Amino acid sequence: MLTLYSYWRSTTSYRVRVALNLKGLSYRTVPVDLVAGGQRASNYVAKNPSKGVPTLVLEDGTVLTQSLAILDYLDHIAPDPALLPSDPILRAKVQAAAQVIALDIHPVNNLKVVSRLKSELGLSGDQGTEWMRHWMTEGFHAYQALLPGGLGYSFSDTPLLCDICLVAQLYNAHRWGVDMTPFARLLEIEEQALKLPAFDAARPENQPDAN
Template structure:
């Protein structure tokens, strides 16, 4: 049984946001240790021993076991704290939820994360404006694909309760708002976001509600 957990997190990290929501939904006790990505805290030797990818989130279990990568952490939480379920038991529906989640986790996030943007600026001449345009392009393309997968009826993406893909979506929409993405074509996704943020588990996980929020 899971007891107290330690989450290494950065307030604006969408991957950390996903995990915070899951921990909150499942009613799990955890403490947060901020990792300032802008200041380079993720490259500190003691942190790299926990997370060799120099990224967040990192979840440390009470016995000291370290888990990295947000989807792997979410999978662990789903198996060890299955209520409420974030994945359907039906294999076909489960595949649909995972496909939507992976559009965000595998298509959008890898080309838009902090280390990629830093490299584009430091080695490829990107300015703040060109970096923002890069972000908007990939976020828009990914959200278009995500929305195309969804049925019309449910409150959330595939059900009337939040599932794993909704955690990924709401976290990514935070980035979309931040970078000025034109969200006019994504009314269905904005409706999901609006409903999700009414829930205490999502609201408490918002970046602006974190202890390290700037």
């Protein structure tokens, strides 16, 4: 069985949980408490030198890190349902939308980045929250502008890689009070996705370490 090292509120872990569920792959979850510093424990750093989550350990002991790399691996070993379309142009568009979330929003909102801003630059808690809201809002505007109309999800009537990244990031947006008024289309996608058992089971509040 696959082993997923995860933190319940981690949006990157959320992505991998959704993909594992969509593809019907069995896995067990090992919680890593990011707030308590579990990611910095020596035995965990040996698995993931980046000191983050997720980490996926395969049955033969192979260790994979970084959510997008893990998602790519899962799409190769369990290609149905596919996370990326076969058409090269549509594939590139889906990847671009996913990267708006994974490369533009997430890195600057990461726990260790925001913690550094507070400790080194003296940002208050409210300023740290406003920092996160700003970059999520910027990214959501960019994401929404990329979308065609008339589809159930971002680029298809089935969820793809970008939808997985989006729904996970929207969890953080709600948590931190982002004004979602301009993003009705994104909320429609989220509502549709969360009706699926694979997304629902992956929700942060449904994880064994949720508190």
